[in-house]
Amino acid sequence: MAKNENIQHGIFPMGPKNDAYAKFFTGQSYLQGLVNDPAVTVGVGNVTFEPGCRNNWHIHHDGFQILLVTGGEGWYQEAGQPARHLVPGDVVVTHDGVKHWHGATKDSWFSHVAITAGTPEWLEPVSDEQYAAVEEDK
Template structure:
């Protein structure tokens, strides 16, 4: 089901970008979006709200771009989340598991209620499209700079 949704979204995105009639609401994943306030992250981050959930479509589709060496706090969602890395390199970790490097082309399926974090690597920005339900993100714990730095050191060169 998730794979089908991802294929549908990837196939439909060019239609939004290349539509010829200005009466349609257009968005583009090529846009950086708006600079995010440093509420649940450290460093530079931009959010591009591609599709907002409503009564007819119950998924948010957001592109997030993090500058190098940015952090994102631990959080979870009450629905599954799919992360599609479209540029750069970053880190991803679920609570109780080892952190991993994520790169352009990677797709992550995070199960509902799974505490996790994801952001750029120490030396690279990362941009990903996140697909998740319309319920708000549940922020659970601050990701400290010391912890992020230890992950960056551990994953350096992987």
């Protein structure tokens, strides 16, 4: 049994399968939008990752991304930097133009609130080899 399955019933709804962005993820993720005000130009969403799920490398242009970790265990890595192990209460700030990825550990569910401004540029997937290397360093 995977760790932290209880985050499926976290403080924010898990939301439906993240089909709109599925091509940018390895594994299954879920997305629940949290702010639905057309006057607000910053996206706010609860993203939940099944164990082993991660998004592709990506860059936010003309903006930023803030991750507020709410459940489980995950990873965040910027290109050229060591991966950071994430647990509830951690906060990640990704500045404009920084190539990065984030996702669950191999044996735990993971959730975070993503606050995002600007335009994402989706890049290559995090390879199984890259992901395994991060897991080995844990």
